[in-house]
Amino acid sequence: MAETAVSLVIENLIPLLVQEARLLKGVHRKVAGIKDELQIIQSFLKDADARVEQENMSNVEKTWVKQIREEAYHIEDTLDEYILHLAKGPLGPRQHFHFVQKFFQFTKKLRARHVIASKIQDININLQKKREMAVKYRFNTIEQGGLSNNARSVTWYDPRVTSLFIEEAEVVGIESHRDKLINWLVEEPSNCTMISVVGIGGVGKTTLVKKVYDDKKVVAHFNCHAWITVSQSYKKEDLFKDMIKQFYEERKELAPKEIDKMEEISLIKVLRQYLHEQRYLIVADDLWDVDFLECLKVALPNNDKGSGIVITTRNEDVAPSHNESSSCYVHMQLPLPSKKALELFYKKVFQHEENNCPHELVELSSKIVERCEGLPLAIVVIGGLLSSKDKVFSEWCKLHDGLSLELDTNSRLRSIPKILSLSYHDLPYYLKACFLYLGMFPEDYSINCARLVRLWIAEGFVREKKGITLEELAQGYLNQLIHRSLVQVVEFDEVGKNRFCRVHDMLREVILSRSEELNFCLVSIQNYSSFDKIARHLSFMNNVNTPLQSISNSQTRSILIFGLDEVPNSFFTTCFANFKLMRTMDFEGAPIDYIPKEVGNLLHLRYLSLRDTKVKMLPKSIGKLHYLETLDLKRSLVSELPTEISRLHKLRYLAAYIEDKDVEFSFDFPQAVKIPSGIGHLKSLQKLSKIEANNNALITELGSLGQLRKLEIAKLKRENGTAMCTVLQTMSHLQSLRIRATSEEEVLELQSMSSPPPLLQTLTLSGRLEKFPEWILKLNSIARISLNWSKLMEDPLKVLQALPNLMRLWLLDGYEGEQLHIEGGGFQKLKFLGLSDLGGLNRIVEASTKLIRGGPKCPHRFQKITGFKCQCFKDFQVLNQPEHQ
Incomplete structure (x- = not known):
């Protein structure tokens, strides 16, 4: 670090x-x-x-x-x-x-x-x-030439060794996975089968593969077998020698002595010659990089004998995918479900007591298992510790309440963070800070991926690279952490992009421990009593007892607030008076209703989020924040931006709208904000939403924003449509566009666009369309289209079904005809079709055998149709189609 x-x-x-x-x-x-x-x-x-x-x-x-x-x-x-x-x-x-x-x-x-x-x-x-x-x-x-002469060698027991010798009766929840892997190995024809088992450290990859390796059917199917543990610090020559010796040992023979003196090339020749006529099975356990795998492929001949190679890895990028070859399979090993996790815990704790858990420990057992989040390593190690303790409530409660401390100090539990930390050690330096930053978020918190990416950029963790935006680079960083099994995706958007992610609780304990040791960040929870330590990043959550006004560390660069009932005004005074070098202030959801004018003193501020607050106005001093990159005002009460906003030439993300949660969905919901003239000076903007654009002068200024990726505008009048089309044709980077008219009856005059943005992926038009815009058919990259209150008279599906990458289509009062038509071969990638408030529709004609499913009140749950009639189209919402092969 x-x-x-x-x-x-x-x-x-x-x-x-x-x-x-x-x-x-x-x-x-x-x-x-x-x-x-x-x-x-x-x-x-x-x-x-x-x-x-x-x-x-x-x-x-x-x-x-x-x-x-x-x-x-x-x-x-x-x-x-x-x-x-x-x-x-x-x-x-x-x-x-x-x-x-x-x-x-x-x-x-x-x-x-x-x-x-x-x-x-x-x-x-x-x-x-x-x-x-x-x-x-x-x-x-x-x-x-090696480790420091003064360095002390620390030895520790690696519980993963035990997984190589675990008894069948002690294994829980892997039966179906084991059978699947066995079938892949023994039923594949002559090609060499490559199986990758991927998952977080301690999730049971080695245990699963060892049960496959030892299975009688597998043992009988292959002529020779070898198991090598690669780990982070491996020597190819030693691993190849180990394989050769295992082959000879299997035949109850001694390997030639000259093997020990051979170098890599000679060892590969020996392996290839030995395995040339063999149906072999090789397991490479704990693989960290693709280099050794490529070398292993060279050493193992593809001899059309139906051989098999199985690897376990934490890094999904190491695993060859099925797209590379039909003989490559990837199995994602996930944590145990709650029921199986509790079963494993009982087996470990009460192994000599016929798995009988005393009644007073049942609820506490469930809580301890919940902390493990289905991670077999943690369940087994903690269960093993409890099996040696008295089965009394006070002892177990003490362990549960102090588990974070126990993981650091108890010698029998230290193997858990030690094994999980191996993934952290393996990260390149530019990912370590990004990973530690995840500790700033509360336990079990679903982190908005876009928010996380912007925070990383503001903190300076993302290095510029020619030809790619910082946002794309940061998203790549996040994908690397996901592929390394360090971050879990909890929600995707409609087209499969990561929307929310989280960190396993056990990994979060590793992060917090490492962060505190490195003075990287300090997380204040309800039990924290003081802030006498120095930290670059501060996170407050769960109604801390620490007086916020006592925080005065000038080295602090970031403040994030979660779930506080009150933020004292004195704390604000401290923030803006003492934290002159602050870069990030994330007050999302905080109980605040104003931002003081002293915010202008924070020259280095790059990220300011007032999302979901009651702040009504930005001070004019906001114009002094010349380094500000992100200004997030979503769901705040700010209805108009000050003129000084035009001075923020480095601003990349500007989002603002007012949303009344008590109001049902309507045409003018949510409410856009008024934006002053001068917006054209913000040439670094990549996202701009949701703004009122009801005059040609302001719309013309938008043409200066050549870096825009996302634009959302409201209150567009009919007479402004031509100017809007002219501006859109200049936005070569635009990926998402949402336009809303002044009312349901206002016509969107958007016909005069010959060259729409070529990279557009998302399009939402809300307002009347007298004619279907022909330029939509040129959007070869479009994945999502919503037409709201369009009131088209001609069937839009006839033309939309030709779009090659359309995955989601929504029509809300978008069509006034009686019939929709879906031709055979249309909508090649469509996954979702929403139809709402199509009062005149009484018939869908479909030439193929796709599955149509009605909404929750529609009695026609499914029909294979060529002339389908239904009177429930106001409730008709979803069409699910099978993926095209």
Whole structure:
């Protein structure tokens, strides 16, 4: 993590300072010196970070790594202070100041710059001392050829070894998975079968595969077998030697002695020759990267004998998919369901007592198992500990209430976070900070993926890459964490994109433990009593007892609030007075009704969320936030944005609308916000919603927003339609478009567009359409279309069914005819069809054999039709079609 902190400083803040250093004589050289020192220190940290995480490091090295991390934070603070001082002073728009006042301000500013220059000099000296210390104690593996001489070797019992020898009677919930894998292995014809078992650490992958490997049918089907455990630090030569020796041992023969002296190429030749005529089964357990798998494929001949290769991995990206070959299968090993988890717990705890749980421990058993969230590793280890304790309520309650502490301190439980931490160790540095940031969210919290991505960007965790947006890069980071089984997707949108995600509770304990140790973030829950520790990121949740007004740490960069009943005004005063270097303020759902004008003091603020608050107005000082990237006002009470909003040239995300939860769905729901002229200056905007656009001047300004990916506008008048079409033709990056007229009867004049946005995936038109817009048929990438109150007279399905990628279609009062027609071969990818308030419709004609299903009040639950009649179309909602092969 120290290496992560240093990398962020080098890649983000140092270049900023170098760019501004021309304004302060003599600083440029000092900054260059800091950068050089940090880059040299990085070579020590890459190895030192790994050793401190694996507890294979001396106390001297641990202290050194901690000091480097704190120095990196100090550099970050100093540089941000420097930028803050540069932004102040007389140079700028305030030219009406008197000359004497200007001179006074300039002199004051110059003194501040020299103070910071002195700090930079001190940093340089400190870094030189740290580098000399690293050399003195030989921390770097390049110099010492291995681990530190002072490093202590920590041994610990890995309970995964037990899974290789677990008895059949002790296994729970894998029977159907075992049988599926066995069938894949023995029923596949001559091709070599590749099976990948993927899942979070401790979910039972090794146990499952071992039961398949030992199955009598599998043993009899293959001529030779070998099981190798790859792990994170493997040597290909050793694994190949192990395989060869297992083959000879299976035949009760001694392997040739020269095997031990062979190198990789020779070993591959031996393997290929030995297995040439064999039907073999190879298991590669605990695979972490694709490199060894590719090497293994070379070593194992595809001899058309029906051989099999099985791998277990935490990383879905390592697993070959069925799309690559029909002989490749992927099995996702999921946590145990509640009933099976409790069954496994009882087997482990009461193994010598015929699985009888005392009545007073039943409810507590369920609570303990719930904390494990179906993770067999945690269930077995915690159950094993409880099996050795007295079966009394007080003992069990003590373990349940203090489980977080027990995971860190109890030697019998430490294997759980140790195994789960292996996935964290394996992350590249740029993902470690992203992963630790997940600890900022409450337990069992469904995290909005788009929100998470924007937070990562604001924190500076996402590095720019040419040709791809920061949002796309951050989404790629999230996908990597998902594929590595570190993040779970809990909800997809209609076209299969990640919408909400969460972290397994046991992994969250690992995150919190690691974050506190690294001073990365501090999470305040109800039982927290003080905030005497330094942390870069603060999260408050569940009505904390800590007085918020007592928080005054100037190093804090982020504040997130969850589930508080009250936020004192004094805390606001502290936030905006003391946290001058703040980057992220996420007040979503917080009980606040105003934002003070002092928000303008937070020059470095990049993310401000007032979503689901009662804030009614933004202060004019919002225009001073020149680095602001995200302004989220969704479901707040802000109805109009101030003119100063046009100064926020770095703004990427601007979302605002008012939603009255007591009002049922209607045409003008939710309420869009008024936006001032000058919106065209925000050329970095990628999302803009929901705004009132009822005049041509404002619409014309939208044409300057060339980076827009999502646009939602309301109150569009008929006479503004042509101008809207002209602007849309310039938006080459637009992916989502929602347009709403001023009323149900207002016509959307959107015919005059010859070249619609080529990347458009989502389209919602709310308002009358006198004619179906022909340009919609050119949208080859479109996946979702909603036509609301369109009142079309011609059947829209006749033309819409030709769109090649349409997955979701909704018609709400969108058609006034009596008949809809679906032709054979139409709607190749459609998964959802919503029909609502089509009062005149009485007939659907369908030429194929797709399945039509009515709504909850429709008696015709399904029909295979060529002339289907139904009087329930106001309730008719969903058409489910089988996926086309």
